[in-house]
């Protein structure tokens with residue numbers, strides 16, 4: 001067989017992203033260039049103006065929260081003014097501003113970034129990882145999105161792919177991808193549920209599988225329910241405990257907040273396999289009136305974590321019931337429940353799922369990797385002649401147009417199988433009306449303005465006539481990727497107008513072209529940089545900084561138990577780093593970067609807190 005350029009599947013997650021491909025008839029995760037299978041979906045601009053992506057960006061978030069973007073997926077393709085976005089803005093540590101079309105821009109480094117640019121940076125990193133793995137260019141990909149994503153969010157994700165230099169073969173729903181991976185190599189028939197609780201979103205879908213046909217029967221979810229919300233509960237608990245003890249509100253301190261966020265997540269993850277986790281954040285703040293620095297120390301038990309988050313876990317079940325009802329499926333009709341997303345490792349979540357579905361969830365599927373594997377399988381089947389898999393997805397939200405009185409006329413109800421086309425006849429509503437404005441809406445509300453406005457367009461030059469006499473045919477089309485297009489025809493003149501529904505919230509073609517140019521330069525540069533050399537340079541810089549701070553830290557923490565513990569650890573890390581710097585081992589360099597990075601963060605914190613006034 002002729003050598004063919006590899007195609008990849010990408011799970012572009014809120015928290016973590018994964019890239020995979022089919023190699024030798026087997027879907028496999030492609031580790032990134034530091035040997036990790038998950039790449040944090042974090043983008044930052046460092047002090048020197050350099051772009052940082054993945055673990056390295058996540059690591060420096062504590063000291064650089066303003067220039068570090070995480071969970072961009074919660075904002076991509078959304079409207080700045082929407083209430084959900086407004087609500088989430090308060091929780092962001094980085095500044096965002098409103099763009100020209102009510103879109104969201106992130107102020108990062110010296111300039112404003114569009115959300116697709118941020119996601120593109122993550123996608124480009126995964127593309128480079130895949131290229132390093134295969135030793136050849138990789139230009140085509142299938143990218144997954146939550147089933148609940150609307151048209152604007154899908155378009156924006158596709159734009160991100162283009163900016164990253166990828167031809168996006170298809171936007172695929174995450175649960176469909178998970179089901180594909182689950183069904184790979186086994187013959188599955190029946191109804192299955194995919195329960196996906198990730199870092200930022202929750203999705204549940206019911207699929208009907210018959211040999212090679214995968215049909216989504218119903219899907220639902222909450223784009224603002226995920227691991228971050230669980231972490232927030234732990235942070236609140238830490239903040240409350242600290243306030244009770246010291247009378248200080250730690251939420252006002254960005255750096256303290258970021259450190260607590262890391263610690264909360266770490267404790268939560270740990271508690272999936274242990275019963276108790278220690279949270280220890282030395283030198284978290286100095287009292288307002290002066291005096292020695294305060295430490296945050298707490299013990300979190302699994303029971304306490306479960307008390308703090310039980311309602312969040314229960315919220316998933318209400319959504320499950322809605323989706324089952326919509327699919328007309330009872331729990332007992334289900335053949336299998338597949339758990340997806342890192343949060344489904346939490347024992348409480350597993351227990352609730354087990355009870356609710358009255359069965360053991362499927363074993364042998366890796367919750368963080370299964371979506372990327374499914375995307376890889378689909379990418380492969382799209383290109384191979386022997387393609388046998390048929391995917392039938394549904395539209396996640398109803399589509400309609402605004403009508404008189406501020407109401408909505410629904411044309412395509414949610415959970416309709418796509419691709420689908422609907423044509424409806426409309427009449428003018430006033431005498432002598434020569435112009436109609438058509439507002440295309442997506443959402444479930446009967447009230448027009450409570451839905452997402454996908455786009456609007458004007459059909460002009462209609463014949464002057466009495467009201468109702470002029471007839472217009474509107475055709476709505478949703479393709480297999482869930483993307484919407486609309487066209488209108490004046491029945492009498494045959495005059496046709498169509499819109500691709502990208503006008504609101506999306507990037508214009510000009511903007512996209514400019515960004516793509518910049519990105520190309522970046523990719524070329526990034527490819528040219530030798531990975532080991534780059535890691536070594538970064539590590540050398542960090543070791544230098546740590547050694548520089550060490551004498552001051554030693555002086556400042558004298559006599560403190562925390563201080564001496566931290567110093568011992570730091571010295572161990574620095575020694576390991578010196579060893580790593582002598583070798584060529586990428587993994588060892590990566591590990592040292594992580595450890596020394598943490599040490600430097602701690603040192604900077606200590607100097608900042610305690611060095612004041614000395």
Ligand code: ADP
Nearest residue numbers: 013014015016198199200227272341342343345
């Ligand atoms: P996403 O799809 O949103 O990118 P993932 O599926 O990678 O997210 O899940 C990330 C979430 O899973 C994070 O909130 C993380 O803290 C959580 N997580 C990962 N491992 C565990 C674990 N062992 N126990 C509990 N939560 C976990």
Ligand code: MG
Nearest residue numbers: 013014198341
């Ligand atoms: Mg996910």
